[in-house]
Amino acid sequence: MENCKYLLEMNNICKEFPGVKALDGATLKVRPHSVHALMGENGAGKSTLMKCLFGIYEKDSGEILFEGKPINFKSSKEALENGVSMVHQELNQVLQRNVLDNIWLGRYPRKGLFIDEKKMYEDTKKIFNDLGIDVDPRAKMGDLAVSARQMVEIAKAVSYNSKILIMDEPTSSLTEKEVEHLFRIIRKLREKGCGIVYISHKMEEIKAISDDITILRDGKWIGTKSVADLSTDQIISMMVGRDLTNRFPPKDNEVKEMILKVEGLTAKNQPSINDVSFELHKGEILGIAGLVGAKRTDIVETIFGIREKESGKIFIHGKEVKNHNPNEAIANGFSLVTEERRATGIYSVLNICFNSTIANLDSYKKSRFSLLSNKNLSKDTQWVIDSMHVKTPSQKTTIGSLSGGNQQKVILGRWLLTEPEVLMLDEPTRGIDVLAKYEIYQLMIELAKKGKGIIMVSSEMPELLGVTDRILVMSNGRVAGIVKTSETNQEEIMTLSAKYL
Numbered sequence: 001m002e003n004c005k006y007l008l009e010m011n012n013i014c015k016e017f018p019g020v021k022a023l024d025g026a027t028l029k030v031r032p033h034s035v036h037a038l039m040g041e042n043g044a045g046k047s048t049l050m051k052c053l054f055g056i057y058e059k060d061s062g063e064i065l066f067e068g069k070p071i072n073f074k075s076s077k078e079a080l081e082n083g084v085s086m087v088h089q090e091l092n093q094v095l096q097r098n099v100l101d102n103i104w105l106g107r108y109p110r111k112g113l114f115i116d117e118k119k120m121y122e123d124t125k126k127i128f129n130d131l132g133i134d135v136d137p138r139a140k141m142g143d144l145a146v147s148a149r150q151m152v153e154i155a156k157a158v159s160y161n162s163k164i165l166i167m168d169e170p171t172s173s174l175t176e177k178e179v180e181h182l183f184r185i186i187r188k189l190r191e192k193g194c195g196i197v198y199i200s201h202k203m204e205e206i207k208a209i210s211d212d213i214t215i216l217r218d219g220k221w222i223g224t225k226s227v228a229d230l231s232t233d234q235i236i237s238m239m240v241g242r243d244l245t246n247r248f249p250p251k252d253n254e255v256k257e258m259i260l261k262v263e264g265l266t267a268k269n270q271p272s273i274n275d276v277s278f279e280l281h282k283g284e285i286l287g288i289a290g291l292v293g294a295k296r297t298d299i300v301e302t303i304f305g306i307r308e309k310e311s312g313k314i315f316i317h318g319k320e321v322k323n324h325n326p327n328e329a330i331a332n333g334f335s336l337v338t339e340e341r342r343a344t345g346i347y348s349v350l351n352i353c354f355n356s357t358i359a360n361l362d363s364y365k366k367s368r369f370s371l372l373s374n375k376n377l378s379k380d381t382q383w384v385i386d387s388m389h390v391k392t393p394s395q396k397t398t399i400g401s402l403s404g405g406n407q408q409k410v411i412l413g414r415w416l417l418t419e420p421e422v423l424m425l426d427e428p429t430r431g432i433d434v435l436a437k438y439e440i441y442q443l444m445i446e447l448a449k450k451g452k453g454i455i456m457v458s459s460e461m462p463e464l465l466g467v468t469d470r471i472l473v474m475s476n477g478r479v480a481g482i483v484k485t486s487e488t489n490q491e492e493i494m495t496l497s498a499k500y501l
Contacts, residue, residue: 006065007032007195008053008164013062015048015219017401020393022048023059024219030164030195030212035186037206037227038199040216040239041433042405043391046199047089049216050166054086055079066164077106085162087153089169089199089404089431090342095142100124102141103156127155131185146340147174147292154185165189166197169431171205175292175459183209201433203232215239240435247434248466249441253448255469256282260422260453265302265312272307273298274477280422280453285444287464287485288457290474291497296457297339298477300424304336305329316421330359333421337411337428339457341404345411348400352392353381355399355410360417384413389439405436412443423447426457441467461490476500 008030015023023045030036038046052059055073064071066084073079076086093102100120109116109123124137133151141149150170157165167186171179186196186209198210206213207227215222215238222238230238260280267273273295280286288296301307303314305323314321316333323329326336338344347355357364357377364372364380381395388409392402399407408428415423425444429437444454444467458464464471465485473480473496480499483492 006030007067008197009063009065010049010053011063011065013049013052013064014060015045015052015057016060018393020401022219023052025062025221026216026219027221027224028197028214029224030197032163032193032195033190034211035190035196035198035209037210037213038197038216039201039206039213039235040222042403042436043218044216044239044403044433045219046216047168047403048219050086050168050197050199053079053164054084054166080160080162083160083163084166085157085160085164086166087150087157087168087170089172090340091146091149091153093141093149093153096140098140099135099137099144099152102152103127103137103159123159124155127159131155131158132181145292147178150174151178151182154182158185158189162194164195164197166199168199169201170198171200171202172427172430178292179205201431201437203235203434206235207232217241236434239433247438247462249438249445251445251467251469253283253285253445253469255284256451258282259317261313261315261318262303263313263315265299265314266310267298267302268308268310271295272477273302273474276312276479278472278479278482280455282451282453283448284470285448285454285456285468287468287471288455288474289461289464289471289493289497290480291501292459293476294474294497295477296474297426299474300336300426300455300457303329304334304424306336330418330420334424335359335415335418335420335422336424337408337415337426339426339430341407341411341430346399346407349398351396352385352390352399352402352410353377353395356381356384356395356414357417359414363417380417384410384417387416388413388443405432408432408440409436412440416447420452422453422455424455424457427459428456429458429460429463437463461493464493465490473497473499 006029010028013023013026026045026049040046051057055075055078103124104120109119121137133155135148135152170182189196200206210227213227214224258279259282263277265273265276276299290296298307302309305325305328321332323332357380364376366373390406390409399410429440448454468485470482470484472482473493475497478500480496
């Protein structure tokens with residue numbers, strides 16, 4: 001290793017799936033004691049390249065050197081045992097088990113024939129203390145917030161004492177304070193000699209934490225440079241192959257009459273939302289802001305009938321509706337794009353046609369008892385692919401094989417097929433590249449211009465300020481204030497977010 005300049009070298013990696021060349025000569029070289037950003041649009045090949053390293057996929061051709069020696073891991077277990085760990089964008093945890101089980105599953109410390117639970121607890125506490133993570137090791141994973149689960153996953157990766165640590169969108173569920181905490185962990189690992197591969201679409205993070213940057217486009221290596229030598233505009237230009245002058249499209253939607261009124265909405269199982277009231281108008285994009293734990297998601301889930309309502313009223317076009325479940329909500333003109341795409345958004349092993357049309361199946365029946373019309377299913381699926389600009393070989397492609405951004409576009413198209421009056425979006429651009437974000441913003445504005453009412457929950461302050469008309473700020477389950485976007489700023493929103501803490 002003394003004579004090895006790079007900790008990891010991936011040279012001319014190629015990987016092809018049926019109808020898709022995911023990697024076409026991709027290259028990545030990571031130095032020890034460095035954070036190496038890996039960037040590109042959704043579908044550029046970032047996650048595929050890392051999965052080839054991690055043993056999830058087998059590369060078709062190319063060479064991988066780790067500490068100067070050729071390697072070709074056949075499984076993620078082999079990668080972990082040899083010093084390479086990965087924090088995946090979509091958390092894959094056993095929610096019914098506790099934190100300890102999730103960290104040590106498959107490698108429990110033993111005392112004779114029995115699991116050494118005392119050592120397991122002590123080792124976990126030591127890792128948590130070293131990383132400054134405040135989570136009860138015996139807590140049930142499913143009871144933790146997404147942000148806490150994310151930190152547990154990072155701790156698990158660190159527990160392998162890996163020399164290469166891959167982080168795929170690690171901050172997508174973290175608050176600003178938690179991001180700073182994560183950065184402290186990353187800097188500590190860098191000081192120890194680790195090479196960290198950091199995948200993110202957030203430009204501010206890349207500039208703040210990274211030393212080097214490699215950019216992929218359409219599976220090809222575009223370039224590797226020092227982050228200090230590149231501006232944000234240059235990075236975007238390398239990613240998309242052209243200049244993108246604005247991060248947000250021009251807003252020309254017109255806010256009209258009221259479409260939705262919510263009065264005193266309180267969820268049954270506490271802690272959750274209390275006495276939430278607001279209005280939404282035709283042609284309006286209403287943002288919902290707040291810190292993690294503010295219960296932003298609880299608002300849209302209670303409106304949509306996922307959470308049971310304790311009290312309060314919901315009116316659409318002046319008529320009270322009672323959404324006891326999502327089916328009733330859909331029938332009443334509501335739709336919801338959920339935050340956790342993999343867990344609650346897609347049927348990952350089924351094709352794009354199924355995922356596009358599943359929320360609207362009744363419309364494809366020729367009569368009440370007849371079979372579905374394949375012709376109409378195909379027609380609407382093609383509309384989703386074309387209008388959402390979904391990159392896919394065909395309608396029959398498994399949605400799980402698409403990039404995160406393309407999966408999100410399919411989900412959006414699915415809900416638009418139900419022709420909703422109110423479209424609710426929970427973190428719609430989470431884990432999506434800058435160009436795909438722009439396309440989704442454009443779509444939202446176009447829908448608003450057609451008279452739809454849009455509610456968007458977001459943790460990203462720039463997008464709330466960039467695309468909404470008004471912002472509802474939540475604090476500890478209550479409405480802290482509703483502000484006009486054109487008349488507010490980040491400081492006011494953050495002040496309101498802390499109002500009831």
